[in-house]
Amino acid sequence: MKQSIIEINNLTKRFKDIVAVDNLTLEIYENEIFGLLGPNGAGKTTLIYMLATIYRPTSGTAHIATYDIVEQSAKVRELIGVSFQEAKLDWSLNYNEILNWHAKICGLSKEERQKRIKFIVEKLQLFDAKGKPAYKLSGGQKKKIEVAKILIQRPKIAFIDEPTAFLDPHIKKTIWDLILELRDEGSTVLLATNLMREAEVLCKNDRIAIMNQGKIIKSGSPAALKDTIPGGDIIQVQSRNLKPEIEKELTNIPNIVDIRINDNQMLIYLNKAEDVASTILQILLQHGISVEKFQMSEPTLDDVFFRYTQKFLK
Amino acid sequence: MSNFFNIIERDLKRLWNYKIFIFTNTLTYLVQIFVYAFILDFLVSSELDYMRFYAAGVAILTLWSFGMWAAWEIADERSEGVIDYHLTLPLSRTEYILGRMIGGTLRTIVYSIPLFFIFLFVTGMGSFVNLLSIFGLLFLFSFGVTGLGVIIGSFTKEHTKLSFILGLIDAFLIRLSTIYYPEYAMDYWMQFISRINPLTHASDLLRWGLGFPDNSITLYSILFIVIFSLILIGIAIRVYSKRLEGGLAT
Numbered sequence: 001m002k003q004s005i006i007e008i009n010n011l012t013k014r015f016k017d018i019v020a021v022d023n024l025t026l027e028i029y030e031n032e033i034f035g036l037l038g039p040n041g042a043g044k045t046t047l048i049y050m051l052a053t054i055y056r057p058t059s060g061t062a063h064i065a066t067y068d069i070v071e072q073s074a075k076v077r078e079l080i081g082v083s084f085q086e087a088k089l090d091w092s093l094n095y096n097e098i099l100n101w102h103a104k105i106c107g108l109s110k111e112e113r114q115k116r117i118k119f120i121v122e123k124l125q126l127f128d129a130k131g132k133p134a135y136k137l138s139g140g141q142k143k144k145i146e147v148a149k150i151l152i153q154r155p156k157i158a159f160i161d162e163p164t165a166f167l168d169p170h171i172k173k174t175i176w177d178l179i180l181e182l183r184d185e186g187s188t189v190l191l192a193t194n195l196m197r198e199a200e201v202l203c204k205n206d207r208i209a210i211m212n213q214g215k216i217i218k219s220g221s222p223a224a225l226k227d228t229i230p231g232g233d234i235i236q237v238q239s240r241n242l243k244p245e246i247e248k249e250l251t252n253i254p255n256i257v258d259i260r261i262n263d264n265q266m267l268i269y270l271n272k273a274e275d276v277a278s279t280i281l282q283i284l285l286q287h288g289i290s291v292e293k294f295q296m297s298e299p300t301l302d303d304v305f306f307r308y309t310q311k312f313l314k
Numbered sequence: 315m316s317n318f319f320n321i322i323e324r325d326l327k328r329l330w331n332y333k334i335f336i337f338t339n340t341l342t343y344l345v346q347i348f349v350y351a352f353i354l355d356f357l358v359s360s361e362l363d364y365m366r367f368y369a370a371g372v373a374i375l376t377l378w379s380f381g382m383w384a385a386w387e388i389a390d391e392r393s394e395g396v397i398d399y400h401l402t403l404p405l406s407r408t409e410y411i412l413g414r415m416i417g418g419t420l421r422t423i424v425y426s427i428p429l430f431f432i433f434l435f436v437t438g439m440g441s442f443v444n445l446l447s448i449f450g451l452l453f454l455f456s457f458g459v460t461g462l463g464v465i466i467g468s469f470t471k472e473h474t475k476l477s478f479i480l481g482l483i484d485a486f487l488i489r490l491s492t493i494y495y496p497e498y499a500m501d502y503w504m505q506f507i508s509r510i511n512p513l514t515h516a517s518d519l520l521r522w523g524l525g526f527p528d529n530s531i532t533l534y535s536i537l538f539i540v541i542f543s544l545i546l547i548g549i550a551i552r553v554y555s556k557r558l559e560g561g562l563a564t
Contacts, residue, residue: 049398052401052402053401053402054398054401054402073407074404074405074406074407077402077403077404077405078404080402081402082399082402084395084398084399086395088394088395088396088398088399089396090324090328090396091394092328092331093327093328097327101320101323101324101327104320105317105320105321105403105404105405106403106404107404
């Protein structure tokens with residue numbers, strides 16, 4: 001039984017006429033990476049700002065480890081850490097001063113601070129930035145320092161907003177590994193991202209939610225969400241002797257949504273391809289079709305994202 | 315509690331952040347003390363030792379200017395989002411706000427002390443005991459002024475608007491105080507406003523501290539500085555706290 005660590009009930013945040021978060025209810029379990037996907041302006045950052053006690057909700061409640069985010073905000077802040085979408089750094093300080101002060105205020109001892117800063121600086125290759133004040137750094141370097149703060153802090157609950165924006169693929173991979181380590185060491189991570197690949201890697205064994213116009217439209221494990229797309233799986237068959245009558249027989253399989261035959265290629269759109277793939281292959285072989293290629297592919301999170309956000313994007 | 319000191323430490327670490335501001339303020343101060351004060355003393359035909367009178371007013375003005383810098387700092391931190399980051403740190407809002415205000419006040423004091431010694435060099439020490447006794451009041455005054463800066467910075471982060479507001483406050487408060495001229499040289503309505511102006515009381519206290527013959531310390535001036543500072547500190551904590559809790563982006 002999974003224990004919930006963040007409980008959000010009918011949470012709303014209005015900015016004058018704009019409803020940034022709209023009556024949102026959500027539960028996040030302890031020790032999971034919960035991915036929040038959504039187009040720009042969906043309300044992801046506002047939700048994080050409320051949970052991080054920066055914004056006061058217009059209505060509704062949220063509890064973090066049983067602490068109310070409004071009534072017991074100081075207690076909440078003892079448990080959380082935030083990595084912002086845009087780096088929030090003291091422009092005149094260098095990375096060592098920024099990270100050391102952050103770690104100090106988060107209660108790390110001098111030895112622990114030095115050890116963790118050294119480790120993260122090496123991992124994120126921050127050496128180029130040594131001694132330079134933050135205002136002289138590139139966008140990528142600033143972003144690395146922003147992420148480094150939370151990786152050094154290792155809070156019980158981490159709110160991470162777009163952790164790898166502006167970063168090169170190599171560093172992206174390193175940060176993903178470090179976030180996974182953070183989870184494995186016991187932290188709960190609420191990750192807001194626009195990068196489907198990022199959500200795919202980090203939330204693989206956990207859950208994601210699609211957010212739009214301040215509401216959660218759909219949530220679940222990445223695999224479960226992919227399965228919600230009717231005909232989202234595709235089986236591609238390549239053969240020189242494809243027969244039109246095969247289409248009729250295959251349509252009897254309930255999982256199949258659509259079949260398209262074009263020259264030597266047949267595309268079968270279906271749900272849960274893994275359940276019926278062997279049956280399809282058997283039918284093809286029974287009809288004497290010489291199968292040259294039989295390839296299964298599942299929908300990507302991009303497909304899920306587009307499906308659940310397209311009516312809003314239109 | 316230790317994080318309260320960490321907040322102060324941060325402000326002190328950033329002591330030399332605003333080098334241009336410190337430089338221009340120091341330069342203006344020196345020019346006022348070493349050039350204007352002498353010229354004006356020569357021009358003003360009065361029994362008053364105008365050079366010393368003017369220098370004391372300018373010293374308070376510099377303290378005021380350093381304290382009010384908090385408005386720019388808060389406004390900048392709001393627009394850069396640094397305050398959003400601070401609000402997620404493990405400390406209470408009161409600890410944070412008080413820490414910021416004390417940090418700001420200590421910086422004001424650090425900036426002002428060297429200038430103050432120059433000032434004493436020019437004007438002479440006067441009564442050491444008097445001078446020492448008003449230091450506490452001037453610290454409280456700096457604290458109050460920093461509070462006022464915090465209040466103003468909490469309401470606007472636009473530089474143009476902020477410039478206008480601060481300019482307006484300066485224009486009224488400085489001209490309608492005894493910073494540049496004694497009360498008896500003012501019209502009756504100006505005298506009235508001057509008596510409810512913190513700059514008047516702060517500069518009069520400093521003049522008393524310097525042993526000016528015309529300036530006797532009044533309980534009213536002492537109480538005014540104490541009440542003005544405490545009220546501003548209280549309002550700053552309340553306003554800033556409310557602004558922070560409501561979400562500064564709103």
